[in-house]
Amino acid sequence: MVRRLAPTLVLVLVLVLAASAQAAGPGALQFRQQHGLVPFTAQPAFLSGDFLARENEPNFVFGTVADFAASLTCPAAWLIEEGEQERLARYNLAADPLEYTLYLEEDCPQAARAYVFVVQANQDAKKWLEWRKQFHKSKTDGFYGDTMARLEKAAAGGVVPSSELRFLVLDGDLSVAAPEDYLLKTLKFPPKYDLKTDKPLGR
Numbered sequence: 722m723v724r725r726l727a728p729t730l731v732l733v734l735v736l737v738l739a740a741s742a743q744a745a746g747p748g749a750l751q752f753r754q755q756h757g758l759v760p761f762t763a764q765p766a767f768l769s770g771d772f773l774a775r776e777n778e779p780n781f782v783f784g785t786v787a788d789f790a791a792s793l794t795c796p797a798a799w800l801i802e803e804g805e806q807e808r809l810a811r812y813n814l815a816a817d818p819l820e821y822t823l824y825l826e827e828d829c830p831q832a833a834r835a836y837v838f839v840v841q842a843n844q845d846a847k848k849w850l851e852w853r854k855q856f857h858k859s860k861t862d863g864f865y866g867d868t869m870a871r872l873e874k875a876a877a878g879g880v881v882p883s884s885e886l887r888f889l890v891l892d893g894d895l896s897v898a899a900p901e902d903y904l905l906k907t908l909k910f911p912p913k914y915d916l917k918t919d920k921p922l923g924r
Contacts, residue, residue: 749826749833752893753800758824761801767823767840770883771913774901778868781912781922782880783904786838792910795829822887835890836900841883871916878921880914 752758763786771784783789790797801809805821812819825836875881889896889903896903904910914921 746828746830746833749798749828752826752833752835752890756824757803758800758826759803759806761799761806761823763799763823767884771880772838772884772886773882774886774904775899776885776887779901780915780917781901781905782875782882782914782916783886783910784880784882784913786884789836789904789910790825792908793825793827795827795834798826798828800824800826800835824890832892834892836886837888837890839885839887841885868916871919874919875914875916878914880921 768787768790769785771782772786772789773779774781774783801821801823809819809821821840823838823840825838827834827836872882886900886904889898889900905912912922
């Protein structure tokens with residue numbers, strides 16, 4: 722059973738992940754060098770937030786990010802591309818509408834894995850849709866319309882995703898599997914909200 726972490730434990734997890742970033746194995750170090758990744762201290766607000774794991778028509782909301790990181794069996798560390806880190810330094814994340822990408826690296830003996838999160842600066846569901854309109858233009862309402870309606874129902878119950886697990890990198894290769902399926906079937910990480918039935922799920 723996965724339990725929600727208390728705020729103080731979220732801070733402890735931040736420090737543990739930061740420390741583990743300094744002791745990466747050969748596979749992890751090679752992956753970092755290939756993609757220009759450096760250690761990053763993830764914000765507590767992001768770690769304590771919920772997340773989606775399928776870009777197109779998600780079925781569930783998972784949470785929290787800290788709970789997911791704690792569920793991994795191998796040492797984990799948050800990473801960011803050097804250029805992305807420089808871009809973040811120019812923004813006020815509390816005020817500016819911004820998306821940025823973080824890597825949660827799981828350094829297992831047999832191979833390194835990476836869970837690639839797209840972090841959304843605005844946690845309000847309507848702002849989430851508005852931000853995507855600049856990328857999808859007129860297709861946004863049709864592409865995200867049903868998802869938007871279901872997210873609004875979830876938000877009414879206090880479940881508002883602030884990030885999305887967009888990609889998986891397994892054994893050095895980008896996985897074609899939807900992260901949502903991988904979490905459910907392989908990692909057995911339980912969702913907290915069913916978007917299809919508009920119901921919270923017990924842990």
